[in-house]
Amino acid sequence: MTGKMVSALFASAMLATPLAQAAEVVLKVAHFWPTAAISQRKVLEPWCEKIKAASSGRMECQIYPSMQLGGTPPQLYQQAADGVADIVWTVPGYTAGRFPSVEVFELPFMARDAESTSRALWAYYEKYGRKDFAAVHPLALHVQDPGYIHTNKRQITKVDDLSGLKIRTPTRVTTKMFTALGATPVAMPMPSLPEALSKGVIDGYILTWESVPSVKLHELTRYHTETDASQPALYTAVFAMVMNKKRYESLPSDLKKVIDDNSGVEFSAAIGRAWDEAGPPARQMAVDRGNVLNMLAGSELDAFKKIGEQVSREWIEEMTAKGLPAQEMYDSARALLQENRR
Structure with a gap:
């Protein structure tokens, strides 16, 4: 076989094999836990895998644990609001007085298990908490195990x-x-x-x-x-996983649906369940x-x-x-x- 024939066959094979496409949307996801924590291993990584699969690889995450994007844990919410990160996972209570609506779930002797309390918290947020979180697009609100x-x-x-x-x-x-x-x-x-x-x-x-x-x-x-x-x-403490509002709104409708299908009450309850099981x-x-x-x-x-x-x-x-x-x-x-x- 001549060199020209080999080159032609190679070129033909390349054309016949689709190249891996880079994701259209790469979401920067920031949190304060170490990589070994349940938050990343049992929640964030599986969630990111789900949205990647559901979007046929068009959307994926880049996770930044341990405050790798800079700042301190109390600044995470503002980082999401300002677009420093696309998604953050944080504790609203780290910013005293900013989220008065959800503080009720942090009162003594309110919660039992994390899963059912997280379901209750999301329903409560939809009635009383939207104003407090108006600067972002909430994906989940949940609590920890006791x-x-x-x-x-x-x-x-x-x-x-x-x-x-x-x-x-x-x-x-x-x-x-x-x-x-x-x-x-x-x-x-x-x-x-x-x-x-x-x-x-x-x-x-x-x-x-x-x-x-x-x-x-x-x-x-x-x-x-x-x-x-x-x-x-x-x-217990209230946690929030929130997305930059402009980033969410900029997504095409089918990718918004992927986010919507993987957020809300069921996602909140699933996070709570992960905490219950890890306790x-x-x-x-x-x-x-x-x-x-x-x-x-x-x-x-x-x-x-x-x-x-x-x-x-x-x-x-x-x-x-x-x-x-x-x-x-x-x-x-x-x-x-x-x-x-x-």
């Missing part, structure tokens, strides 16, 4: 044990709660926890089981205080290390719940003074939680 108290200095068996302890709190509501419990709250994003704990800047933190091993906190903690699983959780294995890691676990129940838990009721009353009064229908919002959240309870 949150507990984790400490080093001493075990927490009653309210008085918290007196004087410096406890990391993630949101404005939890800061109010732990102030009322006698602790000294220290607000900081989750990625700052390991260093703050190891250097003694804080004596403990409140966090869900799922998040503890994601930054190896079980290796830095001695005591873990849970609450009676038959009761609503001490606390027990994460807890077992603390058990395997020989850390001390105890549970608040009975009269000890009632004392915490009494203070929680006080915090909820104060939240209703505060939001009412700001012109919000706070009692209605609170009652609606409770009704939705009951309606969606598993």
Whole structure:
């Protein structure tokens, strides 16, 4: 076979084999967790695979974990609003007071499991939260698995044990709660926890089981205080996955449909379910290390719940003074939680 014949056959083969097409849309997705966290492995990566498959490869993600696009976790929402990122996943409560509507789900002893609470939260958002998130296009609103108290200095068996302890709190509501419990709250994003704990800047933190091993906190903690699983959780935090509004609106209708089909109540519930499923294995890691676990129940838990009721009353009064229908919002959240309870 001559060189010319080989060249001709090669050219013919190239024409017969379609070249891989670059995606029309590459979405920059930013979050604050490390790559090993459930948020990326069990939620973001599968979600990105779904939208790529559903768009026949026309749309894909480029994920930026651990704040790789710069800034700090509290700035993530604004990064989405400004278009620094196309999609972010963040904690609205990191920006105190900016999202008053969804704070009701962070009140003490509201949530049980993350899946049903996330379903309730999305339904609540559609009724009360659209104004707060008007600068972006929300894809999911969800909560974590139940949150507990984790400490080093001493075990927490009653309210008085918290007196004087410096406890990391993630949101404005939890800061109010732990102030009322006698602790000294220290607000900081989750990625700052390991260093703050190891250097003694804080004596403990409140966090869900799922998040503890994601930054190896079980290796830095001695005591873990849970609450009676038959009761609503001490606390949970609201998370939001949101998209830059102009980026969403610029998509052709068929790609918008791909986003729409993979966002909303079912996506929110699926994220919650991922957290619920990740909680027990994460807890077992603390058990395997020989850390001390105890549970608040009975009269000890009632004392915490009494203070929680006080915090909820104060939240209703505060939001009412700001012109919000706070009692209605609170009652609606409770009704939705009951309606969606598993």
